[in-house]
Amino acid sequence: MTTTPMPGPAFDWTGRTVLVTGAEGFIGSALTELLLERGAKVRAFVHYKPYGERGHLAHLLDRVETVAGDVRDAGRVMDAVAGCDTVFHLAALIGIPYSYDSPGAYVATNVGGTENVAEACRRHGVRRMVHTSTSEVYGTALTAPISEDHPFQPQSPYSASKIGADMMALSHWHAFELPVTVVRPFNTYGPRQSARAVIPTILAQLHAGAREIRLGSLTPTRDFTYVTDTARGFLALAECDRALGEVVNLGTGQEIAVGELARKLIEASGRDGVEVVVDPARLRPAGSEVERLLSDNRRAREWAGWRPEVTLEEGLKHTSEWIAGHPHLFAAHRYQV
Numbered sequence: 001m002t003t004t005p006m007p008g009p010a011f012d013w014t015g016r017t018v019l020v021t022g023a024e025g026f027i028g029s030a031l032t033e034l035l036l037e038r039g040a041k042v043r044a045f046v047h048y049k050p051y052g053e054r055g056h057l058a059h060l061l062d063r064v065e066t067v068a069g070d071v072r073d074a075g076r077v078m079d080a081v082a083g084c085d086t087v088f089h090l091a092a093l094i095g096i097p098y099s100y101d102s103p104g105a106y107v108a109t110n111v112g113g114t115e116n117v118a119e120a121c122r123r124h125g126v127r128r129m130v131h132t133s134t135s136e137v138y139g140t141a142l143t144a145p146i147s148e149d150h151p152f153q154p155q156s157p158y159s160a161s162k163i164g165a166d167m168m169a170l171s172h173w174h175a176f177e178l179p180v181t182v183v184r185p186f187n188t189y190g191p192r193q194s195a196r197a198v199i200p201t202i203l204a205q206l207h208a209g210a211r212e213i214r215l216g217s218l219t220p221t222r223d224f225t226y227v228t229d230t231a232r233g234f235l236a237l238a239e240c241d242r243a244l245g246e247v248v249n250l251g252t253g254q255e256i257a258v259g260e261l262a263r264k265l266i267e268a269s270g271r272d273g274v275e276v277v278v279d280p281a282r283l284r285p286a287g288s289e290v291e292r293l294l295s296d297n298r299r300a301r302e303w304a305g306w307r308p309e310v311t312l313e314e315g316l317k318h319t320s321e322w323i324a325g326h327p328h329l330f331a332a333h334r335y336q337v
Contacts, residue, residue: 011239014039019084021045021071021117022091023064024055026193027132027185030231031088036063038235043067045080045091056192071113074120081120086238089117090132092165095196096156100285103157110161111168118172118180126179130238131169133184133247134162135223135293144255145296148184148247155288166247173245181243183234186251186295190227190315191322195330199224199316202262203323204330206269213266213274216282216289218259223251223295226310226318236304243303251295252308268316269324 018035022028023044035042044057048068057064069076071091081087093099093109114131121129138146139153154160172178189199198215205213233250237243256264262276283289300306310318323330 012039013235015041016085017041017043017083019043019045019081019087021080021087021089022047022132023066024057025090026056026190027188027227027230028088028090029056029060029192030190030227031090031234032057032060032064034228034231034235036060041065043080043084045069045071045077047091071116072108074116077113077116078120078123081117081124081126084124085127087117087121087126087129088132088234088238089114089129089169091117092132092162094158096136096158096284096288097196099156099158099161100288103161106157106161107164111164114165114168118169118178121180122172122176122178128238129169129178129180130234131166131180131182133166133182134159135184135186135249135251135295136290137163137166137184138290138293140290141292141294144292145253145294146249147296148249148299155290156284170245170247179244181237181240181245182247183237184247184249185230185233186223186225186249186293188225188227188230190319193227193319198222198258198261199265199319200323200330202265203269203320204327206266206271206274207320207324207327208330211274213262213276214279214282215258215262215276216279216284218262218276218278219257220290221255221257221292221294222261223253223255223293224261224312224315225250225252225308226315229308229310232309233300233304233306236306237300240304243299246299248299248303249295249297250300250306251297252312253295253297254312255292255294256312264313264316265320268313268320
């Protein structure tokens with residue numbers, strides 16, 4: 001029998017200097033917002049762009065300290081970590097299809113970048129480093145639900161690079177006693193997610209008036225977690241000493257097939273008479289498709305008291321409304337890798 005831990009004193013983020021790498025991204029910006037709500041002083045490490053674009057941080061620029069750079073630059077990372085209490089490492093090269101074209105870039109950014117962040121955290125003596133993993137490291141479920149002890153299956157260069165990044169982070173716990181926790185989200189979705197992911201892909205097509213929704217394989221199942229729940233999980237695990245040196249899944253423990261998800265999204269968007277068809281250009285290479293992802297979230301629940309709060313139906317409705325209000329961000333009829 002397992003029990004939820006009794007709540008201890010509330011962790012106070014007020015006044016703590018917190019670095020978020022990849023803060024301008026989808027999950028990073030949601031985490032930044034939550035940290036600001038909790039009173040933290042957020043330092044946002046963003047990928048340098050000569051045209052000055054700040055991604056999803058534009059509405060927060062007057063509330064955060066931004067540091068532009070690249071996680072592959074060890075010196076720049078070292079400077080950014082200085083003086084921080086906590087470091088949330090989310091910066092990564094993401095997207096599975098592009099990893100087939102440029103696997104070396106994924107190794108350099110995801111593995112090398114994580115080593116730079118971990119070493120900077122060790123040198124500066126941070127209270128906690130939280131490293132971001134992905135459920136893709138598990139590949140197709142051999143047993144379900146998937147616990148943190150499930151074998152790795154590198155079914156894409158992206159997943160292989162994230163396995164390497166996770167191991168690099170954990171090696172600093174074993175070798176140097178770096179206080180690090182590896183957080184492994186399952187299929188986070190919500191407003192501000194890019195069109196490379198399945199939910200925005202479907203909704204962008206629907207809100208552009210498509211009569212056919214073009215997708216890859218319809219049979220894989222996924223465990224979808226709304227972005228604010230994922231952000232809460234990051235904070236809960238940054239506050240949890242039991243999670244030091246450990247890997248913790250963040251997922252709902254419920255799965256849905258892509259085809260059924262498409263039907264729910266058609267309903268959420270208010271569209272009728274839309275057909276779902278398989279687009280060969282969107283299919284993963286043979287042997288690379290992950291057929292099933294379903295999380296075992298007991299560690300997050302029992303160690304950190306975390307539970308998802310947003311139902312799939314609520315989350316899909318919120319996401320649909322956001323995409324409908326931002327059509328300029330999506331090229332609905334072009335496949336985006």
